[in-house]
Amino acid sequence: MRIPNFKSEEGSILYKNTVGRLISPRVAQVILSRIAPYETSPTRRNVLDLGCGPGVLSLSIAAQYPQLMVTAVDSSNSMIALGQEEAAKQNLSNIDFRTMGAEKIDLEPEGYDLVLCNLAFPFFSHPFDSMREVHEVVRPGGTVFFTVPGRRTWEEFFDVTTLVLGDMAMMAKPFQSKFTQAEVLPNAMAAAGFGKLEEVRTRLPFHFESGQAVLDFFSELFHLLDYAPEDTKAEMISAIDQGHPNGFTMHYEVVLLSAQRSQMPETSPELTPSLVW
Numbered sequence: 001m002r003i004p005n006f007k008s009e010e011g012s013i014l015y016k017n018t019v020g021r022l023i024s025p026r027v028a029q030v031i032l033s034r035i036a037p038y039e040t041s042p043t044r045r046n047v048l049d050l051g052c053g054p055g056v057l058s059l060s061i062a063a064q065y066p067q068l069m070v071t072a073v074d075s076s077n078s079m080i081a082l083g084q085e086e087a088a089k090q091n092l093s094n095i096d097f098r099t100m101g102a103e104k105i106d107l108e109p110e111g112y113d114l115v116l117c118n119l120a121f122p123f124f125s126h127p128f129d130s131m132r133e134v135h136e137v138v139r140p141g142g143t144v145f146f147t148v149p150g151r152r153t154w155e156e157f158f159d160v161t162t163l164v165l166g167d168m169a170m171m172a173k174p175f176q177s178k179f180t181q182a183e184v185l186p187n188a189m190a191a192a193g194f195g196k197l198e199e200v201r202t203r204l205p206f207h208f209e210s211g212q213a214v215l216d217f218f219s220e221l222f223h224l225l226d227y228a229p230e231d232t233k234a235e236m237i238s239a240i241d242q243g244h245p246n247g248f249t250m251h252y253e254v255v256l257l258s259a260q261r262s263q264m265p266e267t268s269p270e271l272t273p274s275l276v277w
């Protein structure tokens with residue numbers, strides 16, 4: 001069982017054709033449904049997509065909202081190259097792709113009305129530092145929307161896996177560490193100085209006609225169960241088919257965290273009026 005390395009050229013193309021085709025566009029919809037209020041403004045609004053990958057979210061925004069100016073950054077050159085290629089194909093002039101890590105966001109301080117991050121936060125190696133960097137580039141009163149996977153993601157599948165494999169099922173849970181990192185998001189936002197934190201959970205259904213289709217899905221996406229013996233896979237398929245003769249539905253749990261940078265200039269505690277008095 002392995003999670004592909006999305007940073008190489010080969011890996012980023014694999015990502016674009018698998019997770020970037022089947023999962024992240026549906027998760028991105030959760031953020032996209034919140035964008036409309038930001039399009040109407042007398043001045044052009046700036047949007048940053050952090051950890052943009054091949055541009056699943058940022059390209060949609062640039063195409064749908066020509067009045068928004070989108071900056072899309074990712075630490076992987078190959079992901080950025082895919083995004084640039086697609087932007088050129090679509091003739092989009094309101095999107096700028098740049099290779100940049102979330103550890104040092106070298107963009108205009110307070111330059112962004114909206115900062116978005118679709119499914120990338122659990123990959124950041126210094127999540128608290130990165131969130132402080134994000135806070136620097138959001139204008140006072142600006143908003144951030146981050147999506148991360150919730151722990152209930154694919155739980156129906158893991159229930160069957162546990163039934164068939166018992167304790168061995170843990171081996172089929174490569175996402176475990178990503179869930180743990182996703183869960184630090186609210187603390188990272190609060191520690192960076194963001195306020196008005198709001199969490200909304202949405203369960204996106206993924207329906208499959210048969211157990212074989214479920215295994216094919218995981219095998220294409222994450223090479224899940226690649227190394228499982230054939231008889232184990234057959235047992236999994238049979239358990240799904242017998243328990244779910246009308247097809248199997250499992251859910252991706254999207255956790256959407258939004259927060260705002262305060263309108264007030266931030267003062268250090270010793271300068272707040274109550275303490276001065």
Ligand SMILES: C[S@@+](CC[C@H](N)C(=O)[O-])C[C@H]1O[C@@H](n2cnc3c(N)ncnc32)[C@H](O)[C@@H]1O
Nearest residue numbers: 024051052053056074075076101102118120123
């Ligand atoms: C699961 S993909 C999500 C991509 C995209 N947001 C989407 O919706 O498809 C995670 C992305 O985070 C990027 N990434 C990982 N660590 C990063 C970092 N420290 N700074 C910026 N991007 C990073 C990866 O290169 C990858 O493109």
